[in-house]
Amino acid sequence: MKIIKPITNWLEIHACAPTYSGWVLAGIAICFFGAGVNTMAGWLYVISGVSFALLIVAAFLPQRSLVGLVVKRRFINPVSAGDELTVELEIRNNTKQPVNLLQVEDILPIVLGKPIHQPIETIHSQGSYNWVYNHPTVRRGIYRWQTVELATGAPLGLFWCRRQHECAAKAIVYPTVLPLTNCPLVDEIGQDDSIKSDPRGKPFQTATAGLTRSLRPYRTGDPIRLIHWRSSARYGELRIRELEKVTNGQDIVIALDSAATWEEDNFEQAVIAAASLYFYAQRQQMQVQLWTAATDLVKGEKMVLETLAATHAGEDSIAKAPNKPLIWLTPNPAIAFLPNGSRWVLWQNTSTVNWDYPGIIIQSDRPLQLQLQTGY
Incomplete structure (x- = not known):
């Protein structure tokens, strides 16, 4: 069976492969031909000849049905983790004959799910069929796939034929953004350095504080x-x-230590925390940016969400963290120095963190949103 299946797949994609009924008819045709040779009865030759002719026609027609079909894919709108992707395909028949009894299969990546099938009864000549389906998502990420298969056994069902079409797809699943009502990490960042001096030596403090x-x-x-x-x-x-929030004219940076070694669940929590802190700071009208080891500083809702969708633990570092007040999200308690006015969020069960600035140790048995809102 391990040898037969690859051969069958190759035949279906490059030519056509007999179905079970096709094999049965071929066996019957061979038996009638053998009986005709032994008995020299003409009617046995006629039955076997008609059977073989039927098999030849049945092998030719499915391949012909798939010629002239064009597949186009619509843009896939990004969604957040847990929401459904809306995927839309258009199958157009550019031939002068209708195509009947067609099956369309969208080959999704394994991490996203199993292939999706759709039967189509008829596509009229010079007509098209729009196929729209929704697919659930579980985790953030950027998913790419490019193969759509069209298959048919029409009109006799004795042979099965498949043809692959290159139809690139890109689906972006954003991380979940928690609706924080307050967050001391963001509200109080930079307050360690809130009093500055201007060139004349007079202390400066934001008037709206x-x-x-x-x-x-x-x-x-x-x-x-x-x-x-x-x-x-x-x-x-x-x-x-x-x-009014005090930002002292400085940018706030949500820094995700993506170059570190993370546990998978902890890193997913850290990505959610980074997205939530960024959008909370933005709602507070602060100048906020996101930093990851592989992208350096980025800002803007779309860029931040796409960066967090694509990031992964242990990625190569191309830039050092900026010398600005940070909210440092990390699994590593050994980092001793952060820029002045920074805060930290740590994913590790430890009670010894000798950092100069306050922060939060995330507990896995407590809701993340509650811990970010409670503060330190």
């Missing part, structure tokens, strides 16, 4: 110190002050 920007309803996890009690009494519900 500590000023109330707006009020909003209380959400679970909000710090009690930000409750505006007077407004809460007036509205009959707790109201939270949203303050």
